Amino acid sequence: EAYATGETVRDVARRKKVLSEANLEELLDPMKMT
Template identity: 60%
Template sequence: VRGIVANEVRCRDLVELSMAMVTSLAPKIGYDRAAEIAKESAKTGRTVREIAREKKVLLEKELERALDPIKMTEPGGKE
């Protein structure tokens, strides 16, 4: 379909608001803690990143790496 261009900002926003973001945290912080973050995100409408950052579940650099949607979607899930 010619002429259709993705709205990059909107796409990023949708990824940030997705519950899928929490799945990459579970191996690093445990299922229960990740589920707690997911529940809070669903309840408050805040992003997984905001809540994880506030709770300091990982160092900032580790959090950014874990929540990188490009890395999350690479085959094999490798960093």
């Protein structure tokens, strides 16, 4: 969906309110993904 709409994954998740802002920050933290 993010690709199709040109939005970021973070923006789609915020719009759909699937996670809290704190959870989004933790899960989408690039340093934790490495």
